Amino acid sequence: MNTSADDITDGGEPRLQRALSNRHIQLLAIGGAIGTGLFMGSGKTISVAGPSVIFVYMIIGFMLFFVMRAMGELLLSNLKYRSFSDFAGDLLGPWASFFTGWTYWFCWVVTGVADVIAIAGYVRVLVPDIPLWIPGLLVIVVLLLLNLPSVAAFGEVEFWFALIKIVAIVALILTGLVMIFSSFQSDAGTASFANLWSHGGFFPNGFMGFVAGFQIAVFAFVGIELVGTAAAETKNPMRNLPKAINAIPVRVMLFYVGALIILMSVTPWTEYEAGSSPFIGMFLLAGLGAAAVIVNLVVLTSAMSSANSGIYSTSRMVFGLAQDGDAPGMFARLSRRRVPQNALFLSCILLLAGVVLLYAGDDIGKAFDMVTTVSAVCFMFVWTMFLLSYLTYRRKRPEVAARSTYRMPGGQAMVFVVLAFFLFILWALTTQPDTLTALLVTPIWFVVLVVAWLFVRRSPRHLERHAAHMTYLRTPDPEA
Numbered sequence: 240m241n242t243s244a245d246d247i248t249d250g251g252e253p254r255l256q257r258a259l260s261n262r263h264i265q266l267l268a269i270g271g272a273i274g275t276g277l278f279m280g281s282g283k284t285i286s287v288a289g290p291s292v293i294f295v296y297m298i299i300g301f302m303l304f305f306v307m308r309a310m311g312e313l314l315l316s317n318l319k320y321r322s323f324s325d326f327a328g329d330l331l332g333p334w335a336s337f338f339t340g341w342t343y344w345f346c347w348v349v350t351g352v353a354d355v356i357a358i359a360g361y362v363r364v365l366v367p368d369i370p371l372w373i374p375g376l377l378v379i380v381v382l383l384l385l386n387l388p389s390v391a392a393f394g395e396v397e398f399w400f401a402l403i404k405i406v407a408i409v410a411l412i413l414t415g416l417v418m419i420f421s422s423f424q425s426d427a428g429t430a431s432f433a434n435l436w437s438h439g440g441f442f443p444n445g446f447m448g449f450v451a452g453f454q455i456a457v458f459a460f461v462g463i464e465l466v467g468t469a470a471a472e473t474k475n476p477m478r479n480l481p482k483a484i485n486a487i488p489v490r491v492m493l494f495y496v497g498a499l500i501i502l503m504s505v506t507p508w509t510e511y512e513a514g515s516s517p518f519i520g521m522f523l524l525a526g527l528g529a530a531a532v533i534v535n536l537v538v539l540t541s542a543m544s545s546a547n548s549g550i551y552s553t554s555r556m557v558f559g560l561a562q563d564g565d566a567p568g569m570f571a572r573l574s575r576r577r578v579p580q581n582a583l584f585l586s587c588i589l590l591l592a593g594v595v596l597l598y599a600g601d602d603i604g605k606a607f608d609m610v611t612t613v614s615a616v617c618f619m620f621v622w623t624m625f626l627l628s629y630l631t632y633r634r635k636r637p638e639v640a641a642r643s644t645y646r647m648p649g650g651q652a653m654v655f656v657v658l659a660f661f662l663f664i665l666w667a668l669t670t671q672p673d674t675l676t677a678l679l680v681t682p683i684w685f686v687v688l689v690v691a692w693l694f695v696r697r698s699p700r701h702l703e704r705h706a707a708h709m710t711y712l713r714t715p716d717p718e719a
Contacts, residue, residue, distance in 0.1 A: 281459070281499065282520075283513035288452030289443040290435045290508055293499055295452040296459070300491030302660045303463055304484075306622045308647040309629040309654065310464060311484045315477060315645050316632065319712050321559050323464070327624050328563070329712050330631040333705050337565050337692055338685075339624045342617050344556045345684055348589050349614040350461055351549035355379065355593025356610070357542040365535055375594035382547050383587045386554070387580055393551050400544035407537040408494050411518055414525055415501030423505065425524055430505045438507045447670065454667040454674045458611040459495070461618045463487070464625075465548055481645050546590070554582035564704030565695055612668065612677030617684065619661050626654045 284292050313326045320326050324343065328336025355375045362374035385396045415430075417423075423430040435441070442449055466483045502517045506524065511517055519534045558579035561571035570582045633640050633651055640646075647653065668674040695701050 281502075282511045282517050284452050284455045285499070285503065285508050285511040285517065286513055287444065287455065288448050289439065290441045290503055291443075291449045292452045292456065292508075293435075293496055293503075294441075295449065295456045296491065296495040296499065298660075299453065299456055299460055300488065300495065302657050303460055303622070304487050304491075305647065305649060305653050305657050306625055307463060307466075307484045307487055308645075310625045311480055312640075312643055312645050312647050313625070313628060313632055315480060316636075316639050316643060317712060318476060322555065323621070323625055323628075324556060324559055325708075325712065326632075327628050328705070329709065330628045330635065331624070333563075333696065333701075334692060335624060335628070336563060336705075337560070337695065338688055339621055340556050340560045340563075340565065341688060341691075342684070343621045344553045344560070346461070346614055346617040346621060347549035347553045347556075348586065348592075349610050349617065351546050351553070351586070351590045352593035353610040353614065354542045354546035354549065355590055358539060358546070359593075361535060361539045361542065365532070365539075372594050376591075378543060378546060379587050379590050379594075382543070382550050383583060385547065386550055386583055387574075387578060388576060393547070397544060397547055397551075400540055400547060403537055403540045404544065405494070407518070407534060408498050411521060411534075412497055412501050415505050415521060418505050418525060419501070423525070425506070427506050427510045427524075432500075432504045434504050434507045435500065438509055443508070450667045450670055453664055454612070454671060457619075457664055458615045461614060462545060462548055464622070465552060477644075550583060550586045550590070553586040554579050557582040557585060562704060563708050564698065564701035568700070609673070609677050612674045613681050613684075616665070616668070616678060616681045619664060623658065623661060626658060630654055 281292075284295070288295055310323055313330075314320050314323070317326070317329075320329070324336045324340035327339040355378060358378050359371045359375045362369060363371060386393050418430040419432060421430075428434070444451075466480060498518075502511075502521060505521055506517075511520075516534070516538055518538065522534050557566050557570045558573075560566035561568060561582070570579065570585065572579070572581055574580045629647065630651060649656070665678070668678045
């Protein structure tokens with residue numbers, strides 16, 4: 240049974256339940272930082288960039304750390320912010336909330352479609368004769384059932400999903416170290432750290448090979464902002480959000496850089512190719528056939544984790560948009576357990592597009608590349624909105640910024656460095672035919688948004704709900 244949005248309120252606002260504990264948030268942050276792209280896309284990244292891919296992941300992780308710090312400072316400046324679409328709307332205007340919220344929703348729908356494609360592909364590896372629509376449909380049903388009970392149930396599922404990914408990467412690193420220090424022999428040669436530089440150096444494909452690594456690797460980081468989506472459902476956000484964000488650099492160094500160094504030391508980068516998982520390949524090389532099957536299941540779990548996060552985040556974003564009058568009112572309803580179940584149903588229905596795409600062509604890899612590039616571009620738009628909101632926050636509310644106990648390192652100057660980096664990524668996407676096509680398709684989404692906004696901004700419901708929500712956000716915070 241649903242309750243209306245007004246049945247569970249605080250100062251006239253529907254309230255989600257703060258049920259995500261510190262361990263949930265920590266593992267949610269880790270799970271968000273370890274995307275499907277690391278498991279599924281790193282083979283292609285290594286093949287085009289060579290060992291320079293190590294620097295690619297380090298640079299992207301470094302830049303996104305500042306994006307997350309800006310997001311963290313903004314969310315903690317007002318604990319009434321449900322997510323980043325709230326601070327965008329408050330600081331930049333109602334258009335920003337509309338564009339940020341709906342684009343983030345679209346990001347995760349597209350990413351979820353990519354995950355459904357990936358899941359179906361990996362299930363077919365394990366069970367060759369299974370029709371692709373069966374795993375695609377089954378994962379959507381399972382994730383819906385996991386998200387309906389409560390936000391704590393989502394947090395628990397994501398906790399274990401993330402833990403499985405962590406264990407798999409640590410196992411890979413330890414297995415690889417044993418192979419390296421025992422000088423393991425294979426058809427590709429001897430396992431050694433020297434493989435990092437003895438096959439054409441760190442930049443074997445030159446500068447453009449290095450650039451190509453960025454346009455693939457950036458998708459591996461989508462979801463890094465998930466802790467911001469969960470801000471309204473986090474226990475003690477003043478303590479737990481900073482802890483989760485501050486650990487990002489260590490996680491990037493261990494899970495991305497550490498794993499890639501091991502992979503390319505055990506097997507020279509020249510042996511990797513797009514479409515195959517380096518993680519599975521290394522365990523097979525070590526003669527651990529059962530472990531390779533397990534890693535296949537881990538990759539499957541990683542895609543499940545990403546899809547799970549997508550269903551969660553899209554439902555919360557649509558819930559917030561509906562509260563502002565930017566989405567149909569039926570999505571502003573909460574169940575008795577304070578779960579926006581109507582918004583959950585919408586997300587799951589749209590993920591069925593992934594099942595359709597499975598039959599749009601024979602090449603799952605090409606379908607995955609197309610949707611992940613569109614997703615990465617849209618995520619960069621959302622991250623850019625964080626940074627523009629931060630600049631406005633520093634200009635409009637200097638007294639609040641001065642009181643902040645969680646300030647972004649580098650301040651406004653660092654914002655411009657990161658924005659310049661995003662322009663570099665957009666240029667990198669133009670250097671490869673497949674990503675250029677996806678880049679040229681993406682503006683269609685923003686055209687649709689502009690047209691929708693021209694209608695929505697004049698609607699009485701939007702004007703009334705947005706004004707009420709802004710009043711709520713700007714009144715003294717009882718939790719501060």
